[in-house]
Every structure is written in structure tokens, then in C-alpha cells.
Amino acid sequence: MTPLRRLGFAFWLALALLFGQQAAALHDLGHAVNQIEHKGSVPPGSTCDQCFACAQLAGAATTTPPVLPLVAGHDAAPSAVVSTPACAAPRFAYLSRGPPALL
Numbered sequence: 484m485t486p487l488r489r490l491g492f493a494f495w496l497a498l499a500l501l502f503g504q505q506a507a508a509l510h511d512l513g514h515a516v517n518q519i520e521h522k523g524s525v526p527p528g529s530t531c532d533q534c535f536a537c538a539q540l541a542g543a544a545t546t547t548p549p550v551l552p553l554v555a556g557h558d559a560a561p562s563a564v565v566s567t568p569a570c571a572a573p574r575f576a577y578l579s580r581g582p583p584a585l586l
Contacts, residue, residue, distance in 0.1 A: 500540070507537035 484492075510533055 503537075503540040507540045510534065510537055 514534070
């Protein structure tokens, strides 16, 4: 896939998500207007098939970041620190210069 095609595909997905969220918000607003018109006679828990279909789009982006639980851990330094001297001599695995002479 060419980079321009990837960019177009990503842009298309972003627009599809944007328009899907707007459709879900407008649908929820329609239910709110319907409940105000009937002065609360419609139970607030009643949903339609379109509400079920738009449920994933309506909750895709939140206004608040998720809260991570605090873990009761200790912030102690490690008990043993292993350090090597900076001027350690290099170690060579072998000092071969060519194939064996007996071959």
C-alpha cells in the first residue's frame, strides 16, 4: 500500500468515526426531546434498536482520562547493585586467523 493510500484510509476512518459519533449524539438528543415533549411519561430506561447499534460509537471518546488505581508498593532502592569497572579489559572469544592447517 502506498503512503498516500494509507493516509487516505486513515483519514476516511477518522471521518467515519466522527460522523458516527455525531449521529449517535443526535439520536440521544432526539430521545431527550421526546422525553421533554411527553413530560417524563416515557421511562428513562427504554431504548430502541438504534440505541443498541450506536452504543459503541457513543462511548468511544470520553472527556475525562481513565483513572489508574494506586498500588500500595514500596519505593525502596534495589538491595544489591552490580557494577562493572569502566576500564575492564575486552575479552575475545577466539583469536582465529584462518582455517586449520590440517584440512
